[in-house]
Amino acid sequence: MRMRAWIGRAFPGPWRWKLAVREVLGGLLVCGLAALFQAGDSGGWPSGLVVGACAVLFALRRGLPGPVLVVSAAGVGGPAGFLPVLVVAGYSAGRRISRPWRTPAVLGLGFLATVGVGLLQNGRDHFPLPVLLGLCVAGYLLTGVLPAVVGRYRAQRVALLDSLRERNTQLLRERVMIARQARLRERHRIAQDMHDSLGHQLALIAVHTGALEVDRTLGEQQREAVAVLRQAATGAMRELREVVGLLREDTATAPGGVDAIDRLAETSRAAGARIELRHLGTPRPLPAPTGHAAYRIAQEGLTNAHKHAPGTAIELTVRYEPDTLVVEVVNGPGGDGTAAVSGGQGLTGLRERARLLGGMVHSGPLPDGGFRLAGMLPYTAEGARAALPDDEELALLAGELVEPEKRRRSPAVGCALGALAVLGVVAAVAALGAIMFVSSLRDATVPTRLYDAVEVGQSEQSVNERLPVGSEFLTQDFRRIGPPLPEGAHCRWFAGDREGDDQDVVRFCFKDGLLVEKQHFHGKV
Structure with a gap:
């Protein structure tokens, strides 16, 4: 292990x-x-x-x-x-x-x-010790420290981006929660207002129509009309309670559905409308938002037909296509059907509802003067989820850039300063090395004039006083070229100032305190 x-x-x-x-x-x-x-x-x-x-x-x-x-x-x-x-x-x-x-x-x-x-x-x-230290400093800064600065910047940048993404996600979740709470409060307020105002008025209508229905002074036809009004008021109260429940609870099932379209048609027939209801295709289960949208399309189409073309024949079709549910309401000529488009917000709301579900709504007049309203809704639940306010709001919020409350310094600034410092030190070491090299080259070079002035037989001390200090580092390879050394002598090597393809070398050899030989030759190092 x-x-x-x-x-x-x-x-x-x-x-x-x-x-x-x-x-x-x-x-x-x-x-x-x-x-x-x-x-x-x-x-x-x-x-x-x-x-x-x-x-x-x-x-x-x-x-x-x-x-x-x-x-x-x-x-x-x-x-x-x-x-x-x-x-x-x-x-x-x-x-x-x-x-x-x-x-x-x-x-x-x-x-x-x-x-x-x-x-x-x-x-x-x-190498001389200063040269060795300078080479170590410059080389290590370039090959070791500078890559480390780059790696550190990369690590800090990745960590900063991960932190910002996590913080951005957290802020998005918090904003969604705040928006959800505000929406719930507003829904409860709207639901309370609807319950207190519309509920009371519809209850009064139901009570009065119920009383009129048993009034003996009314005729049979009048009682039938009052019964239709009472049923309409009762149905409106039931739908109002469902809508209020939907507003008060996010997870409540959407009221209405494809099955409720049959009751909607029966209610319109009871009111005297001529409606032909057709179900085509093989029925299949639908998500609650899709079924409710189909119900609302049928309801809006019948309402517009009753309002703008009363007494005309109405065709209500529910058709199950392979990939979509089609709800179509067609009424014959009998009024200006286009008034339904410009008279209110019903069709606009239907189009928005269908868009959120991934479908579409089409409406317009027919060549014979009638009017057609058709909605196409998807079967899949993925399209229905788009209608939920949370998902839509989250999609909108996800596209926003959440500005941080406090500006953070980018890691690139510190790493750039570190890289500049490394390059500055390397540049300083290189400049110092260049100066030292020029100085060493000057100390290791004997001009021809000085070489001619030195004569064999002079004392070693007087010759060394006239010669430069030399550079062992620059002249160490000169020992391998040139004539053999005098026996028992020790020599000093210098570079000459004569130009040529080969290295110009000057050599002075001393023995017993005297200059016994001087050589000026060329060779390949």
Whole structure:
């Protein structure tokens, strides 16, 4: 179990195929670059060993970013093939080390490892200590610290975006809850007003028509008309109670339905209308909002026909199509049917109701002077859910941008300042290195005029007083070229100022405190 825990920590998942492909391709790229860098390194390190170590470090960088960064930084102090893996390790350390104090600590340990290994390798390279420190600082800042700053910015940006999305979602939920509470309060107020005003008036109508129905002074035809009025008042009270219940309770079933269309037609027939009701197709279950919308379309069509074309024949059709329910009301000529369109808000409300359900309503006059109202409603419950106020409101709110109460500073500012600081230090080190190089080149060069002025046989002290201080770093390769050294003599090498394809070298050899030889020659270093 402990071994499995260590493996899980070193190679964190989940390992999806995209991540696996990305890791394999990234490892191949890093190993290829490591092989190229190592091919140009003359330090004598085995390329296979360096490339293999880079592959292992690349595989471990996600689970162990700190140790991998320190080891990679130490490796850069020796073989040059560790440079690509150091860049990747720096990015992983900046992105995956979450605690603020750990990232500077790991970067500091990496720098110390680079300098320590560089000092051990300096016996081979013979760099002056200031040059070595400058190379370590500039190289480590560019290949280790700068990628870590980029990785840190990436991690902070992802964390900030996740936090903003979570906060935005929470604010949306809170706004929906507030809107729902306000809607419920308004619904209760409207329901109370409807119950107190319309309910009272309809109850009075029902009571008076009931009294008239038993009045012996009325004729049979008049009693039938009063009975129709009483039934209409009773039906209106029943629908009013259903509407009030719907307003007071969000989960209440919508009043009316396809089955209620038959009662609606019977009531119109009792009032003297000529109605032909047809049911076509195979009936199927419908969501409550869809059934109620069908009922309202039929009700609006019959109301408009009674109002604007009284006495004309009416055709009411309920047709079950393969994908939609069609409710159609057609009345013959007998009045200006278009007045129904412009006289009120009934058709406008029907169109909005059908739109929320995913359907549509069409209305217009017929060539023979009649009028047609048809609604097409979907069967699916997904379309019916669009009619719910919560879903519609949530869809509207989701499209809004919730501005944060307090402006937050973007992580890009801090990371950009860090990157600028790194580049500034590198630029300063590069400028200082350039100045030191020019100074060292001047100290390692003997002009031809000075070379001619020095004569063999002069004392070593007087010659050294006239010669520049020299630079072991710049002239160490001059020892491999030129004539053999005089036996028992010690020599100093300088660069000459004569131009040519080969290196211009000046050599002064001393023995027993005297200048015994001076040489001016050219050669390939």
